[in-house]
Amino acid sequence: MSQIDSTGRRGEAPRRNPGDRGESGGREAAPALAALGVSKRFGVVRALDDVTLTVRAGEILALVGENGAGKSTLVRIFEGVYRPDQGALMAAGVQQTLRSPADAHAIGIRVIHQEPDIIPDLSIAENLFLGDFRRIRGVFLDRADLARRTRSLLAEFGLENDLSPWTRAGDLSPAQRQLMEIMRALRRGLKVLALDEPTSSLTEDEAQRLFRVVRRLRDDGVGIIYISHRMREIRDLADRIAVLRDGRLVDERPTHGFPEAQIVQAMVGRPISDLYERGPRRRGEITLSVQGLTTKRVHDVSFDVRSGEVVGLAGLVGAGRSELAEAIFGYDRALAGSVAVDGRPVRLRSPADAIAAGIGFAPEDRRSQALLLLRSVKDNISLAIPDLISRFDFINDGAERRVAGALVDRLRIRTPSLDASVSKLSGGNQQKVVLGRWLARRPKVLILDEPTRGVDVGAKAEIYRLIAELAREGIALLVISSEMPELLGVADRILVMAGGRVVAEMPRDEASEERILSRAMADNLTAAATAQ
Amino acid sequence: MTDVKMENVANVADRPVRRSGLGSLIERVGTHNFSLLIALAALIAIFGSLRPDVFFLLRNILNIGQAIAILGILATAQTIVIISGGLDISVGAMVGLSTVCIALAVGWTNSPALSILFGVAVGAIAGLVNGLIITVGRINAVIATLGTMAVFRGVAFIISNGQSISIFDPAFRFIGDGKILGVPVTILVLVIVVVIFLVLMRYTITGRNIYAIGGNPVVARLAGLNVRAYQIGIYTLSGAAAGLGGMLLAARTGSGQPISGSEGLELEAITAAVLGGCALTGGKGTIIGGLLGVLIIGVLDNGLILTSVPTFFQMVAKGVLLIAAVIIAEQQARRYG
Numbered sequence: 001m002s003q004i005d006s007t008g009r010r011g012e013a014p015r016r017n018p019g020d021r022g023e024s025g026g027r028e029a030a031p032a033l034a035a036l037g038v039s040k041r042f043g044v045v046r047a048l049d050d051v052t053l054t055v056r057a058g059e060i061l062a063l064v065g066e067n068g069a070g071k072s073t074l075v076r077i078f079e080g081v082y083r084p085d086q087g088a089l090m091a092a093g094v095q096q097t098l099r100s101p102a103d104a105h106a107i108g109i110r111v112i113h114q115e116p117d118i119i120p121d122l123s124i125a126e127n128l129f130l131g132d133f134r135r136i137r138g139v140f141l142d143r144a145d146l147a148r149r150t151r152s153l154l155a156e157f158g159l160e161n162d163l164s165p166w167t168r169a170g171d172l173s174p175a176q177r178q179l180m181e182i183m184r185a186l187r188r189g190l191k192v193l194a195l196d197e198p199t200s201s202l203t204e205d206e207a208q209r210l211f212r213v214v215r216r217l218r219d220d221g222v223g224i225i226y227i228s229h230r231m232r233e234i235r236d237l238a239d240r241i242a243v244l245r246d247g248r249l250v251d252e253r254p255t256h257g258f259p260e261a262q263i264v265q266a267m268v269g270r271p272i273s274d275l276y277e278r279g280p281r282r283r284g285e286i287t288l289s290v291q292g293l294t295t296k297r298v299h300d301v302s303f304d305v306r307s308g309e310v311v312g313l314a315g316l317v318g319a320g321r322s323e324l325a326e327a328i329f330g331y332d333r334a335l336a337g338s339v340a341v342d343g344r345p346v347r348l349r350s351p352a353d354a355i356a357a358g359i360g361f362a363p364e365d366r367r368s369q370a371l372l373l374l375r376s377v378k379d380n381i382s383l384a385i386p387d388l389i390s391r392f393d394f395i396n397d398g399a400e401r402r403v404a405g406a407l408v409d410r411l412r413i414r415t416p417s418l419d420a421s422v423s424k425l426s427g428g429n430q431q432k433v434v435l436g437r438w439l440a441r442r443p444k445v446l447i448l449d450e451p452t453r454g455v456d457v458g459a460k461a462e463i464y465r466l467i468a469e470l471a472r473e474g475i476a477l478l479v480i481s482s483e484m485p486e487l488l489g490v491a492d493r494i495l496v497m498a499g500g501r502v503v504a505e506m507p508r509d510e511a512s513e514e515r516i517l518s519r520a521m522a523d524n525l526t527a528a529a530t531a532q
Numbered sequence: 533m534t535d536v537k538m539e540n541v542a543n544v545a546d547r548p549v550r551r552s553g554l555g556s557l558i559e560r561v562g563t564h565n566f567s568l569l570i571a572l573a574a575l576i577a578i579f580g581s582l583r584p585d586v587f588f589l590l591r592n593i594l595n596i597g598q599a600i601a602i603l604g605i606l607a608t609a610q611t612i613v614i615i616s617g618g619l620d621i622s623v624g625a626m627v628g629l630s631t632v633c634i635a636l637a638v639g640w641t642n643s644p645a646l647s648i649l650f651g652v653a654v655g656a657i658a659g660l661v662n663g664l665i666i667t668v669g670r671i672n673a674v675i676a677t678l679g680t681m682a683v684f685r686g687v688a689f690i691i692s693n694g695q696s697i698s699i700f701d702p703a704f705r706f707i708g709d710g711k712i713l714g715v716p717v718t719i720l721v722l723v724i725v726v727v728i729f730l731v732l733m734r735y736t737i738t739g740r741n742i743y744a745i746g747g748n749p750v751v752a753r754l755a756g757l758n759v760r761a762y763q764i765g766i767y768t769l770s771g772a773a774a775g776l777g778g779m780l781l782a783a784r785t786g787s788g789q790p791i792s793g794s795e796g797l798e799l800e801a802i803t804a805a806v807l808g809g810c811a812l813t814g815g816k817g818t819i820i821g822g823l824l825g826v827l828i829i830g831v832l833d834n835g836l837i838l839t840s841v842p843t844f845f846q847m848v849a850k851g852v853l854l855i856a857a858v859i860i861a862e863q864q865a866r867r868y869g
Contacts, residue, residue: 355756
């Protein structure tokens with residue numbers, strides 16, 4: 001079986017038709033799973049409308065579309081979570097009725113969800129093979145066998161040196177959990193594997209390992225359904241791309257005949273002229289100044305951000321970017337160094353100090369760090385401006401609604417009302433609520449950690465436009481992102497971090513993905529070497 | 533599924549949400565509170581039809597009010613603690629401690645006002661100790677207050693020598709059995725406390741922030757809130773409320789008893805709060821809900837006595853009915869929520 005070049009270079013990856021691979025010669029591979037005229041309604045909402053889509057054995061089919069387009073609904077129908085109102089599912093040449101995920105598993109369909117489902121207090125091995133333990137004399141757990149099987153799975157992902165089979169699953173990083181979820185699906189009899197945004201928490205390196213595994217599965221004849229918002233990896237990986245919009249299948253073509261602009265246009269239903277807006281900007285005085293900042297995970301970091309400037313922070317996951325942001329914001333204790341805003345030093349004891357100095361921070365994980373999921377859009381926006389909406393601690397409801405309403409309008413947050421629960425909003429709108437919280441304070445410095453994670457293309461464009469707009473208004477922005485094109489698109493200047501240090505700084509016109517990556521990785525290796 | 537909901541939200545973004553009469557009423561009261569009202573009405577209907585001669589008498593209704601006054605204060609305070617993501621198991625012991633301290637203070641000072649202040653202050657200090665242990669010591673609230681529960685109870689026994697201390701001051705006793713404009717003083721105290729808590733949780737930044745730290749302390753801290761200060765304040769408030777509850781108990785019984793408040797008072801307060809819609813994970817609950825929870829318990833107690841259910845059976849019936857009420861409330865919440 002041929003091993004495909006796994007470096008995943010852009011643009012030059014050979015595209016092959018599913019038919020001309022392997023021994024089968026020129027014939028089309030058999031359908032592994034097909035939806036025939038599937039429709040599904042939830043109340044008045046038509047989630048899927050007469051969708052006919054086939055996944056062939058031995059191909060990677062990318063499923064793209066904005067949030068709400070129906071991708072997840074379709075996958076959940078494949079998984080047996082929902083049953084279609086109309087239409088049928090075909091697998092292994094016969095019509096299937098799936099009543100539960102167990103039914104789907106029985107015919108070899110597995111789905112990897114975005115949020116891994118693990119039992120934190122069990123080991124990796126126990127999590128992987130739960131329900132499939134081999135026993136000695138019918139009673140005792142065969143630990144040696146369990147460890148052997150786990151090690152061989154870990155080896156496939158190149159993790160055998162990093163992780164023991166008996167590592168507690170709760171101690172794994174988000175990326176490692178994601179990989180574990182994928183390992184769990186790699187059972188015998190696997191026919192169709194659906195992955196729902198599997199790389200959203202993976203580093204470049206881990207993502208490449210995942211792609212290698214996905215390609216190998218494809219070559220072994222598994223039909224792969226791959227959902228992602230990342231255009232680059234879709235183009236790298238997929239044999240065919242299907243676009244859903246408003247519950248309908250609007251386009252479906254082989255990857256090589258489907259340029260990116262057309263994919264995006266099919267997704268949003270209109271052409272997107274330019275994702276990144278970049279008007280003339282005036283850089284002002286130094287607004288944020290960080291000198292020798294050191295924490296447990298960040299070492300001697302110094303840099304400035306000027307008013308009206310967007311500085312991008314690049315690096316691999318674990319390079320210390322989020323930790324740097326948390327240190328500047330006073331969330332993580334600084335051991336040494338100083339932060340100043342407009343020349344005035346900021347005492348870094350708590351986020352309250354940073355906020356008082358004019359810093360705002362939209363953290364990486366919206367749901368666990370930024371949003372009160374039980375509260376309304378209004379309450380989430382006004383959380384950091386108690387002084388502006390109250391008198392003697394009593395909330396002035398009118399003032400609060402005016403402030404929140406103005407921001408909902410300005411940021412074009414799509415919500416049924418100010419009082420709607422923020423948990424009901426899409427990822428992009430949730431992110432805008434978080435931005436609204438800080439804009440309400442009119443900050444001087446705004447730190448955005450992965451501002452477009454889990455956000456669909458349309459909302460991404462809006463967030464980029466907003467970043468540009470805020471810069472024009474004179475805010476100093478520090479943007480952390482793992483998506484290189486995004487960083488290159490929004491930032492005026494890029495700092496590269498590795499091993500908790502800033503290892504390179506480059507203006508935008510000198511920066512390229514290759515340069516950033518080579519610095520981030522080279523210095524990561526040196527840092528690892530010196531640490532030992 | 534989430535995908536679908538988002539789309540739904542996006543489509544209706546510009547339309548105001550309008551509902552039918554019953555729907556808007558439910559929305560205003562809150563779905564959970566609405567189901568609690570139904571449960572309460574059902575209990576009143578049952579006991580009212582079983583003992584129509586007594587149940588609806590003003591005397592009986594005031595009886596119910598007096599019986600729940602202390603629990604009402606503790607449960608609404610507990611509601612605040614639970615909303616903030618904590619739990620205070622030591623409230624029963626703080627009530628006992630406070631009755632003893634008040635009884636002693638009345639003896640020393642002969643001033644009911646000073647004694648009441650002293651009792652509430654003792655409760656507040658005990659609560660402050662809880663708050664400091666939980667925040668500075670970073671100890672789980674359940675464990676911390678289980679520990680202090682034993683300590684406070686022990687202190688109450690030590691300073692009273694294990695004896696009940698009688699209170700003879702008539703002005704102080706008035707709080708326990710007196711009436712103002714026909715309303716028992718204890719009920720008035722309850723109403724005042726509930727109104728203060730209600731305003732605090734609904735209309736102030738402090739209340740909003742208590743929901744925030746209970747909903748997600750990381751989010752709260754990253755939004756600039758001093759989470760620890762809030763927690764310390766909340767446990768102090770819970771202690772002060774227990775002190776006030778102890779004051780009412782001392783006034784009603786005319787004594788300070790180290791053992792008082794030990795018959796599962798803290799569990800009843802927690803039960804009422806949870807019945808009232810608090811999530812033990814924090815961030816969710818209402819003062820009105822907590823009060824409705826207390827009313828349900830009060831009506832249940834009263835009704836079971838009126839219908840002459842034997843004491844041991846009362847306990848069983850109470851447990852069963854409480855669970856049934858929660859099940860009904862949950863189902864209602866799911867239907868309308």
